[in-house]
Amino acid sequence: MDIIVTGLLLGGTYALIATGLNLQYGVARIMNLANGEMLVVGGFTAFALYTGAGISPVLTLFIVAPLAYVLNWAIYRVMLRPLVKRAKSRGMLEQESILTTFGLSFTMVGLMLWIFGGSYFKYSFLARPFVLFGDNYGLNRIVAFLCAVIICGALYLWLNHSRAGMAIRAVAVSPESARLVGIDVPKLSAHAFAIGGAVTAMGGAVISTFLTLDASTGVIFTMKALIIVIMGGVGDIRGTIIAAIILGVGETLVASLINPGLTLAAAYGMFILILLFRPQGLFGRKPV
């Protein structure tokens, strides 16, 4: 039981990160491999504000989100938009965006190593036990989970029940047709990319309350987010959330029953199964 609850709590934060990536890949068509670094930036900001100014990480979310939005918007406009323009096909854009975001990811890691050094960052926030179904859980994990639920829920409602959300979903389905009905695709893509980055950075701030981060952990989270997005289906928020929970529970199962060093191997095992049997994602339809 406690394994499943721990897995669920972990899956909640994974959902947040993967939703960010899914918006960037599903709508803006950028396979952003610097996603994990954006998470670490969010986490470091929360760390700096908590240890430096005593600002609670929950409040930090409101600072991190707009900053990450602006930063990601600028990244899209300056670095990625030219690639979108010069790409002849979707495959070519994927190639180039993979290389660019790798470059971005290493540059960010390099800069963070330069500024913060290679040490681990950990602070103690709400590290009190909380009793749930007769077992003890860290209160910080519960708070993190609630934050993730609220952010994901808001995003889901906004995407499915607002005009702007509908436009974003239209771009995700077909950028060419979206243009025909008067949607400004470049502007909306930048918008979606920026929101995705902001969501990921918030995920980083949330995760930093209970996990130890260092400048180069980003790539592990990128991997996990990618696996979740593919498992849940590109452009499908509901699938992402379910896949994130499956991954969170699966990882916790392997970590507590076999060995904590095998979490990535567990995620990989699931990835292989998905690739072999449902490459279109858990809820995706088979391409005709």
Next chain:
Amino acid sequence: MTARDWKNLVLGSVLLGIAALLPLTGDAYAIALGVNIAMYGVLATSWALFSGPTHYISLATAAFFGVGTYVTASGIDVLPYWALPPLAGIIGGILAGIVGLATLRLSGVYFVIFTLGLAEMIRQIVTWWQNATGHKGSYVLTDLTENHIYWQLLGVAALVYLAGWAIGRSRLGFALRIIGDDEQVASHVGINTAVSKVALFIVPGAVAAIVGAMIAPRYIYIEPSTAFTPMLSFQVVIMAMLGGTGRLWGPIVGVIPFTLLWEVISVSFPNQTTLLLGLCFLLIVYLLPNGFVGLFEKIRARALSKEAYQ
């Protein structure tokens, strides 16, 4: 074979012959650097054999390399050394075949993501298995010197170049260039795209494992974190793309300056190597999309067209 092929063959052999003379200088630092260049040269050239024409970015080099070092590490007490690199090649090839079968049927992104974490996954499993069976690392004690390693790598380099030349002229190489240009066209003209891609992906897998098996005696003590360094995959990608993947001789043009630069940076600014890697990626995408080879050919084309006008 045409006259031009003969000329290239002679030129290539002469260059390799000159490179083989390096150990005669007796300069230990130069030889160590030579081993690095030969190692990255072989890895980057074999990487470009697959990723050049298909545009599928493989990040699995570190995984195959690590498997190769482990073949030497665990086999050195049982088998004679000369049997190990070929054995590593076979195991690496089989592993590449399996990875290819699982991912190459799908689009390029899946392949990149899968290869990205492959080294880390194998490292976790090896670490876990070692902990479970109770031994940590293993020693590889041979009487091979840096010179021997260097000559072995040059031998592999010669084989890789010959293989690359043969593939470029074969039906398989032609099929892959079509796949790289347009996969749909390729399948419409009757190319079995999945089989062709998997077949060629086995080459860099086997070569990286052979190189790993040959480098293992240099490390002496082998543990998972030294055998599976994820950075290796990225270095190989950067070097190959910096040189240019359009020509067989392209990657080595990137390997030599990058290895020297890496050496300088890691001696004077050990913490900035990641930043260097990142900036090089950006440089390639924005300024040198076809590497030095592309730049060179552009300049030559411009010179030729100028001549034509006069």
